[in-house]
Amino acid sequence: MDAAERHVPVMLERVVALLAPALARPGAVVVDATLGLGGHSEAFLRQFPEVRLIGLDRDPNALRLAGERLARYQDEDQERITLVHAVYDELPRVLADLDIAAIDGILFDLGVSSMQLDEANRGFAYAQDAPLDMRMDPTGPTTAADIVNTYSAADLARILFQYGEEKFARRIADRIVRERETEPFTNSARLSELVRNAIPQAARRTGGHPAKRTFQALRIEVNGELDVLRRALPAALEALALHGRIVVMSYHSLEDRITKQAFAPGTKSDVPDDLPVIPAGHEPYLKLLTRGAERPTEEEVAANPRAASARVRAAERIRERGLVA
Known part of the structure; x- marks a missing residue:
């Protein structure tokens, strides 16, 4: 089977909807930090014809299969798709190597991939x-x-x-x-x-x-999944352009807790609570796009049991960090 036959992306429509306002902008750059078999990335490329995709994965076989799946969307005149063998906490290095100063969207689809589960010899x-x-x-x-x-x-x-x-x-x-x-x-x-x-x-x-x-x-x-995630999420938030969006899909409470903790500081002012007025430039720099962690519908779980434990959190950068308005 090819990648499309082997992989049913979890909460695909919701993930695309959460990222859509950022990816619809001209020249938008989206990072799929956990490329896997490329199901979510294919949807980004199909729905947003001008978006540039940076796909990361630590599994060389996943990169190969996703590359075959996404090849039809490659632009001969402009490198629209860049796939990199990297762990997602290496995001700052990857962006620096590609001379990309900021990104408009990023997806983390955490945990073990469908391909890795289905290949018995991986254990x-x-x-x-x-x-x-x-x-x-x-x-x-x-x-x-x-x-x-x-x-x-x-x-x-x-x-x-x-x-x-x-x-x-x-x-x-x-x-x-x-x-x-x-x-x-x-x-x-x-x-x-x-x-x-x-x-x-x-x-x-x-x-x-x-x-x-x-x-x-x-x-x-x-x-080293949890340590990698603890390093990767602050780096991803730092890389977001103004009005850029981040979506994190986790599959157990440990990942979800780390995500919640990583988002929390950015949703609060960085001045004392008893200050009567928040000075310009010290307002929260993140806005949560989900109320708590969203779950898949009963219909999706029935069609794709691997979606059952999925939890999605998303946020948008609403202010440049470190800049006074």
Whole structure:
């Protein structure tokens, strides 16, 4: 299957609508910080014929497939599409290399991509037996097997609790350490079975697959996802042009909380609350475009179950930072 057949973009119409006022401007530049298979980017290019797209992804295979999907929109006279092998916290370097001073829109569609989930040999899916890899960039130095086989019980418990919100983190970590002394972990099926057996039977009846939270935590640790996001969001906000817009789609509470915290300071004045008048140039520089985190419709979830946990937050830059009006 090609990229279009393999990928159903989540909340596509809403994402496009949130970014549309910024992307409709002449000469607009949009960054798809998590290009994946290019579903959202294709919609941007199709709906806004003059927009320039900068697509980032850490997965070379995703870049190749998205490039094939988007090739029809490339302009021979002007480089309309630029795809870059990069993690999204590298945005400042990418923009500097391309001599782009500011951007009009940026999308973060976080988490693991459809392609990575569907390729069993990548080891992301707990329901399929595969090597314990989980690297979004296959050239990365650390695999899930490295973590499972080398981290102390305390460190394993920490990441399972922090990144997977797994309340049986210590039990699972202790079981892993004990079992790896007999034989190192190399495949996902053995780890998935261990997690299932480590969790009390009563707790297995709710919350989906017993290994879901453990696999999420390992994936986040392998790819440094939350640390990358904490660096990337301030950089993205800094790069926005006046009336530029940012959309962040997250799939679990940890990502959504980081996004909410990154937006919050910009929506408030940077002067003391008891000051009777806010001086010009010190007003909030961000306006929230969503009330809390928006969720997909029931109809979309029925058609695309992978959309079920999606949460979207968006904001617009309404003032240049550091400038007095």
